[in-house]
Amino acid sequence: MLKNFFPNKILKINTKLINKIAIFMLIIIGLGLVYSLILSPEDYIQGDSVRIMYVHVPSSLIALGCFAVMGIASILNLLFNIKFLSLISKSLAPIGGIFTLISIITGSLWGKPTWGIWWVWDARLTSMFILFCFYIAYILSWKLISNFKKANKISSIIAIIGLFNLPVIKYSVDWWNTLHQPSSITLTSAPTIHHTMLIPLIIMFFGLLIYSLIIFLMKYKIEIIKFKLKKKNEK
Amino acid sequence: MFSKKVKSRIVLLILSILFFVLIIFFIFRSLEENLVYFFSPTEIYNNQNLSLNKTIRIGGLVKEGSTSRKENTINFIITDLKNEIVVSYNGLVPNLFSEGKGVVAEGKLTDKKYFIANKILAKHDENYMPPEVSKALEKSN
Numbered sequence: 001m002l003k004n005f006f007p008n009k010i011l012k013i014n015t016k017l018i019n020k021i022a023i024f025m026l027i028i029i030g031l032g033l034v035y036s037l038i039l040s041p042e043d044y045i046q047g048d049s050v051r052i053m054y055v056h057v058p059s060s061l062i063a064l065g066c067f068a069v070m071g072i073a074s075i076l077n078l079l080f081n082i083k084f085l086s087l088i089s090k091s092l093a094p095i096g097g098i099f100t101l102i103s104i105i106t107g108s109l110w111g112k113p114t115w116g117i118w119w120v121w122d123a124r125l126t127s128m129f130i131l132f133c134f135y136i137a138y139i140l141s142w143k144l145i146s147n148f149k150k151a152n153k154i155s156s157i158i159a160i161i162g163l164f165n166l167p168v169i170k171y172s173v174d175w176w177n178t179l180h181q182p183s184s185i186t187l188t189s190a191p192t193i194h195h196t197m198l199i200p201l202i203i204m205f206f207g208l209l210i211y212s213l214i215i216f217l218m219k220y221k222i223e224i225i226k227f228k229l230k231k232k233n234e235k
Numbered sequence: 236m237f238s239k240k241v242k243s244r245i246v247l248l249i250l251s252i253l254f255f256v257l258i259i260f261f262i263f264r265s266l267e268e269n270l271v272y273f274f275s276p277t278e279i280y281n282n283q284n285l286s287l288n289k290t291i292r293i294g295g296l297v298k299e300g301s302t303s304r305k306e307n308t309i310n311f312i313i314t315d316l317k318n319e320i321v322v323s324y325n326g327l328v329p330n331l332f333s334e335g336k337g338v339v340a341e342g343k344l345t346d347k348k349y350f351i352a353n354k355i356l357a358k359h360d361e362n363y364m365p366p367e368v369s370k371a372l373e374k375s376n
Contacts, residue, residue, distance in 0.1 A: 041365030041366070041367075042365065042366070043363055043364065043365070043366075044364055044365065044366040044368070044369035044370075045331055045333075045336070045359070046331070046359065046363075050363060053363070075248065078244065078248065079241060079244050079245055079248060080241060113330065113331075114329075114331055114357065114359050115329065115331075115356045115357055115358070115359070116328075116329030116330075116331075116332075116355065116356050116357055117354075117356055120272065120356070121272075122272035123270050123271075123272065160248075160252075161255065164255060164256070164259055176270050176271050176272065177271050177272050177273050177274070177275065177294060178272050179272055179273075179294075179339055179356060179358055181358070181359050181360050181361045182361050183361065184361040184362070184363060192361045192362045192363070193361075193362070193363040193364075194363060194364040194365060194368055196365060197363050197364070197365075
């Protein structure tokens with residue numbers, strides 16, 4: 001599977017394939033939106049503000065997932081010096097960063113009517129804010145350092161340090177008292193979310209995941225072309 | 236299997252990861268008190284060196300049948316089903332504040348059993364369901 005992400009394979013991807021995936025994504029997101037905004041019921045306590053969850057939860061998951069891939073790719077990259085792994089991380093960073101921001105914004109939009117406050121510094125929200133800082137630091141290290149080798153090293157170290165934050169985010173709601181509620185969907189027990197709400201959540205998750213994949217493929221291709229051009233110019 | 240260069244990198248990486256885990260562990264241990272967003276009534280009850288003049292947050296469930304309103308003031312009991320604290324608050328509570336549900340109050344203790352709040356937040360739990368399901372659940376209980 002990893003072979004599909006080798007630079008030469010990626011360069012062969014044309015706009016036709018991307019357009020096909022994009023149409024597929026629009027269908028899924030359209031279906032998800034209809035289901036989550038119209039068909040799914042309101043919550044017994046929160047009322048209609050439960051619908052914010054259909055964007056909030058998938059965004060948070062994608063934000064965590066992107067950083068996990070970046071961290072692992074950075075470890076392998078530092079160990080074995082594989083250049084295309086750093087290009088993969090570099091292309092994933094803005095996607096994860098934007099989804100972290102979406103997660104934080106939708107979260108506070110939900111928090112005001114539910115908790116009665118936009119933002120609190122509890123363990124979950126703070127660790128999510130720290131994740132956003134790591135994304136910014138990672139992106140800036142590529143932007144500000146012009147030497148590729150140096151930028152590659154420093155950004156990889158940032159991603160690896162940030163990797164420690166991920167289990168803290170995941171388990172913050174179990175380890176400490178937080179205002180944020182614990183997870184509704186866990187591996188060990190039945191979900192505490194009714195299936196009429198779980199189905200649109202899953203559809204929206206896949207829709208946004210495919211969206212991320214499209215943006216990633218486009219960005220990754222550009223990064224590869226940039227990298228090859230730079231190498232050519234240096235020669 | 237690996238070249239010498241890669242081997243030394245692996246060793247370096249594992250050592251630095253261990254080092255970081257240790258540092259983070261100690262940071263968390265020293266921050267323990269600040270990481271907790273609120274204390275439960277039992278934690279307050281067991282706390283020996285409690286300072287009454289500090290603003291703290293306590294949280295738990297609003298005890299069923301304990302709320303009473305007088306003009307702008309609302310009194311209720313926060314319970315964690317073991318210990319209870321009486322809370323007095325002057326002002327409007329969030330819409331989702333209700334008996335049997337989670338709540339977090341910010342303010343000062345006057346003693347271990349009495350709390351004057353200046354901010355009330357409703358805590359939502361991890362249960363999501365349509366109103367009909369919740370009614371059906373209540374009926375079967």
